[in-house]
Amino acid sequence: MKIMALTGNEAAAEAMRQINPDVVAAYPITPQTELMHKFAEFVADGLVDTEMVLVESEHSALSATVGASAAGARAMTATSAQGLALMWEILYIAAGLRLPIVMPVINRALSAPINIHGDHSDTMGARDSGWIQIFSENSQEVYDNTIIAIRIAEHPDILLPVMITMDGFIISHTMERVEVLDDDVVKSFIGEYNPSYKLLDIKNPITVGPLDLQDYYFEHKRAQAEAMENAYKLIKEIDEEYSKISGRRYKYVEPYEIDDAEIVLISLGSTAGTIKEVIDELRLKGMKVGGLKIRVYRPFPREEIKEFLSNALVVGVMDRSIAFGATCGPVCLDIKATLQGTKLSNLPIVDYIYGLGGRDITPRDIEKIFGELERIKILGEVPNLPRYIGVRGEEDYPEIRSKFKIKN
């Protein structure tokens, strides 16, 4: 083990160096560029055996990765925002073909207006594409999650592609202390890749991607849904194994000061770190506040969420993207759907949309949110539409947030 100072992008590149993929396809997009610069240096210095394919678009980047993976290679790529949007068609195909591709996604806002900074609009749109999605709070988690993801993706009972996300610039370009495992430890953890079916096994020819009509398509999609369920069961075993080599024990969701918390704020990615700071401050003032960070977003950690919210009196959800026209943001929708029909279905839940286009979320913003949740706890009046945090002119919008009182 060694200690390194790495940005999120460099941490992903360092993990990729140790994974030593057979094929990496890359197309430049900010803020993912630095990751591939770093990895290209590893290739140039002969530190990896990777064949790098410097394609002419992100659509081709994922297509080449799909081809390489189907051929029998361990294949990776990485992208952000518009690049992920251009990959959209192939995201579903990679998942439908059950190819264990691992792809760091450096979260960035989607155009228009064009913006290069971090929010979750890109990967939230891909949440139903059949990819496993793992969010990282800092560079250390980017490094760890990227290595763990290889094992998840390639597990014979899962065989699904995995996105490892990090907040653009906030994590991708911030240098932090990262504990890096020894190369041989990573090598033996991920093992040799020997898929059961591969195009390059010419003695056992297979047909990949045939036309699949009314008589079989549905069974294949049903089996794909089951693979996601298997991932929900099996990721914890792989996390447990990883804790043995790293000493870092990851969970689907990470609670913070939650045992006696009456107010719980749920978040993903780098914001979870800011929330922990504020919780420490407010705890000193006697407020019973706690946090819940979702690490594994797909498959959604429904049982863990229910368990950790069982003592809460009010819940806030931080959504760094808008689900236009929906009743709330995507993370909040998932939380509400999870609690529906349980004894927690009357739990007041408030959605906070924040940080779009890289807008800072400050400790003071978080403090205000906890303050509002405290008032809701006492008064029982819950806004039934999302609250927008840190945006100018919010007070100018007509008062359409009719409030309803929680019974009992």
Added chain:
Amino acid sequence: MANLKELAQREAKFTAGHRACAGCLPAVALRQVTLSVNYPCVVGFATGCMEVVSTIFPYTAWTVPFIHVAFENVAAVMSGVESAYKTLKRKGKVNDDIKIIAFAGDGGTYDIGFQALSGMVERGHDILYICYNNEAYMNTGIQRSSATPFGAQTSTTPAGSVEFGKKQFPKDLTQIMAAHNIPYVAQASVHNWKDLNMKIEKALNIKGPKFINILAPCTLGWRYPAEKGIEIAKLAVETCVWPLYEVENGNYKINYKPREKKPVVEWLKSQGRFSHLFKPENQHLIEEIQKEVDRRWTHLLELASS
């Protein structure tokens, strides 16, 4: 070069029992190409007629490894397959000598797949890319592509009281591929198996990106009797609408020069898609087509003589 008997005795890679139409010449082109490939190979397909008719789950007409991913990306997918092959071969995980072959129709090549194709050849992948060109989007119901000839009727360029069919001459993709300065580019036709076989064998012995554009008539889209396809393909070559030629390391070679170049009207009258051009008010369009065919043929002769 393999003779007809040898070709006929080879084990089929693309087998009988696929679901192509009676008289489908893209299917004949596929059979000719795959019989000419006397190596282990992996084939990739763009979405299109040949992919659809050869792979309906749980059946497959392929006895060699086959992959289809989407419409516009077969060149990128096979770039990935070829890159995987290079690494795995280097690591000793694959020991066979395998040829990588990409197939797409004209829609998947001239139009939606063009960017990926241009990228694939620019990067220098060792792949043979075959376009089976039936001059329109036949799989979706005969819509015009940039390979569709001037004047042709398609579902999206119907002849009406004020319109006469497609208003543009086809993109000259073979020349565009030659302009990429890759080792081998060729045009072939399904009626001349010998010429096609020679080109496939030659291409597979060249390292790097290779592109072969094969004219393969479509009975439904071109509107001719199913048994006439081979004759019509031959007419395209005899009229110089579709010259057979190669560009090897930049050097042009015309493989067949008709002793007497037939007038283009013979090619046009063989197909229903051009029938409206024979109305008196459209006579000038036929003259325009003849002029453009002559211009392109003369230019090709110049390229081949310099």
